[in-house]
Amino acid sequence: MSNQHRSASKSTTRFGHAAVTELGWWRAHRFLLLRRLSQLSVLSLFAIGPFLGLWLFKGNLSSSLLLDTIPLSDPLATLQVLMSGHWPDLSLLLGAVIVVGIYALLGGRVFCSWVCPVNIITDLASWTRRRLSLPRTSEIPQNLRYYMLAFVLILPILTGFTVWEWLNPVPIVYRALLFGAGSGLWILAVIFLLDTFVVERAWCSHLCPTGALFSLIGKVSPVKIAAVRADACDNCMDCFTVCPERQVLKPVLKKGSTQPFILNSDCTLCGRCIDVCAPRVFQYKNRFNSKYSNRIPLKVENKL
Amino acid sequence: MSKANSKLGSVNGVNRRQFLATTAKASCVMGMAGLGLTTVATQSSQLDPFAIRPPGALAEDDFLSACVRCGLCVEACPYDTLKLARWFDGAATGTPYFTARSIPCEMCDDIPCVKACPSGSLEHKLDNIDDAKMGIAVLIDEKNCLNYRGLRCDVCYRVCPLIDKAITLELQRNEKSGHHAMFLPTINPDVCTGCGKCEHACVTEQAVIKVLPSHIALGKSAAHDTYQHTEETTLEMLNRGLSL
Numbered sequence: 001m002s003n004q005h006r007s008a009s010k011s012t013t014r015f016g017h018a019a020v021t022e023l024g025w026w027r028a029h030r031f032l033l034l035r036r037l038s039q040l041s042v043l044s045l046f047a048i049g050p051f052l053g054l055w056l057f058k059g060n061l062s063s064s065l066l067l068d069t070i071p072l073s074d075p076l077a078t079l080q081v082l083m084s085g086h087w088p089d090l091s092l093l094l095g096a097v098i099v100v101g102i103y104a105l106l107g108g109r110v111f112c113s114w115v116c117p118v119n120i121i122t123d124l125a126s127w128t129r130r131r132l133s134l135p136r137t138s139e140i141p142q143n144l145r146y147y148m149l150a151f152v153l154i155l156p157i158l159t160g161f162t163v164w165e166w167l168n169p170v171p172i173v174y175r176a177l178l179f180g181a182g183s184g185l186w187i188l189a190v191i192f193l194l195d196t197f198v199v200e201r202a203w204c205s206h207l208c209p210t211g212a213l214f215s216l217i218g219k220v221s222p223v224k225i226a227a228v229r230a231d232a233c234d235n236c237m238d239c240f241t242v243c244p245e246r247q248v249l250k251p252v253l254k255k256g257s258t259q260p261f262i263l264n265s266d267c268t269l270c271g272r273c274i275d276v277c278a279p280r281v282f283q284y285k286n287r288f289n290s291k292y293s294n295r296i297p298l299k300v301e302n303k304l
Numbered sequence: 305m306s307k308a309n310s311k312l313g314s315v316n317g318v319n320r321r322q323f324l325a326t327t328a329k330a331s332c333v334m335g336m337a338g339l340g341l342t343t344v345a346t347q348s349s350q351l352d353p354f355a356i357r358p359p360g361a362l363a364e365d366d367f368l369s370a371c372v373r374c375g376l377c378v379e380a381c382p383y384d385t386l387k388l389a390r391w392f393d394g395a396a397t398g399t400p401y402f403t404a405r406s407i408p409c410e411m412c413d414d415i416p417c418v419k420a421c422p423s424g425s426l427e428h429k430l431d432n433i434d435d436a437k438m439g440i441a442v443l444i445d446e447k448n449c450l451n452y453r454g455l456r457c458d459v460c461y462r463v464c465p466l467i468d469k470a471i472t473l474e475l476q477r478n479e480k481s482g483h484h485a486m487f488l489p490t491i492n493p494d495v496c497t498g499c500g501k502c503e504h505a506c507v508t509e510q511a512v513i514k515v516l517p518s519h520i521a522l523g524k525s526a527a528h529d530t531y532q533h534t535e536e537t538t539l540e541m542l543n544r545g546l547s548l
Contacts, residue, residue, distance in 0.1 A: 049379065060373075073374070077372040084370075141326065141330075163341055166341075184390065184398075
């Protein structure tokens with residue numbers, strides 16, 4: 001118990017050192033770097049079209065065409081179009097179905113942590129927050145994003161046009177870089193300031209309706225993060241420090257839990273908990289793999 | 305947590321009173337935010353008269369409900385005519401438009417921008433670019449038009465892809481000199497596609513001929529006005545008037 005107290009009160013700026021010592025620098029930053037690589041790769045695949053004439057992806061995250069054949073479209077934008085009373089062409093609907101299918105398979109909020117460009121900004125804000133040792137706050141409810149989602153889908157019914165797309169920060173980065181429409185970037189500055197100085201992880205973990213929709217899609221996904229070695233957990237709290245949705249960690253790490261999978265679909269599957277954990281508690285797992293459904297009791301439980 | 309759960313009528317530590325209070329608060333905030341957002345969005349979505357939509361675009365209200373702002377039409381345009389609107393750019397942010405004075409529509413026969421549109425905000429049933437109605441050219445400033453001054457500029461007429469159909473030169477006696485003719489560029493709004501080549505090519509420092517969105521360029525007769533404007537009816541009316 002005293003050990004737990006000491007670790008918990010440890011300065012949050014120095015988290016993750018145990019993992020670097022234990023696993024080496026690469027293993028302790030692996031998924032962070034892979035995610036950045038993934039986010040920038042997706043952006044590059046779109047950018048090589050207009051800049052180099054290599055047309056792999058056309059369009060942007062709102063709707064695109066892969067290799068001139070496969071349509072892909074943002075399910076939220078598509079839903080808004082439907083809500084505004086316009087029946088779109090088949091390619092938009094098909095694109096949305098394909099995207100929903102992909103993320104239902106890979107994990108809904110994989111979009112947030114592996115594709116969405118806003119994540120780079122909010123992660124930077126979170127890093128700044130830790131560096132400046134700003135106090136943890138959570139003044140707005142986590143499920144506000146679902147109200148936001150409902151709100152964004154009700155507005156087109158009332159107004160007849162896709163109001164949210166006028167403000168939505170997710171496609172703004174792509175529009176800025178691919179189409180030179182950079183004047184919307186101020187909204188990203190607002191998000192950075194909000195996340196850094198007002199509410200911790202305000203945008204991605206409390207407000208973003210795109211994330212909320214992908215979270216709902218991810219409920220059926222087989223890919224989950226699992227605390228496969230929860231018995232090895234030394235309660236250092238590093239994963240809680242780094243996790244953008246730390247409420248999802250509690251059920252799998254709490255004493256007496258027999259459920260290793262992080263089933264809460266708010267989990268963005270970013271894998272930072274895997275990175276920063278020196279005792280290697282977490283892994284990506286298929287939740288339908290029966291091998292992990294009955295795990296060994298925690299060390300603390302054995303002692304009881 | 306367990307203590308809260310044991311409280312009467314509570315789920316996950318939230319009782320009915322808290323739930324109702326939170327819901328009421330959230331609805332109020334959402335309502336206010338929605339009102340504000342809608343007001344600003346509506347205002348900024350007022351289309352600038354010089355922002356012309358791509359061919360086949362639905363009427364502005366329907367266009368704003370259909371367009372997902374993906375930029376596929378922009379990337380399909382071989383002449384870099386189309387742009388995605390930036391904030392306060394004259395069109396709703398992220399939607400496609402073009403400015404005829406900078407780069408007009410080249411009226412491609414295969415209409416790649418319309419084909420690329422995934423949402424149907426550019427209507428796929430437009431198969432002949434000559435039927436497009438992007439806007440309507442209006443000779444807005446006769447005073448500075450060289451042809452109205454009696455010169456033979458004719459540039460707008462010459463560049464028109466539908467020469468002699470969308471723009472004709474109407475001969476009129478030049479009263480100033482008394483013995484010359486004026487060739488007045490005259491637009492037929494039923495044929496003009498709004499491609500903007502005339503505005504682009506106009507030689508004056510500020511174009512005297514401009515493409516305007518149809519809702520600005522065109523008037524509308526009253527619903528009870530049954531007068532059909534054809535040559536026959538006009539003659540009939542005139543003749544009847546003469547016989548009286």
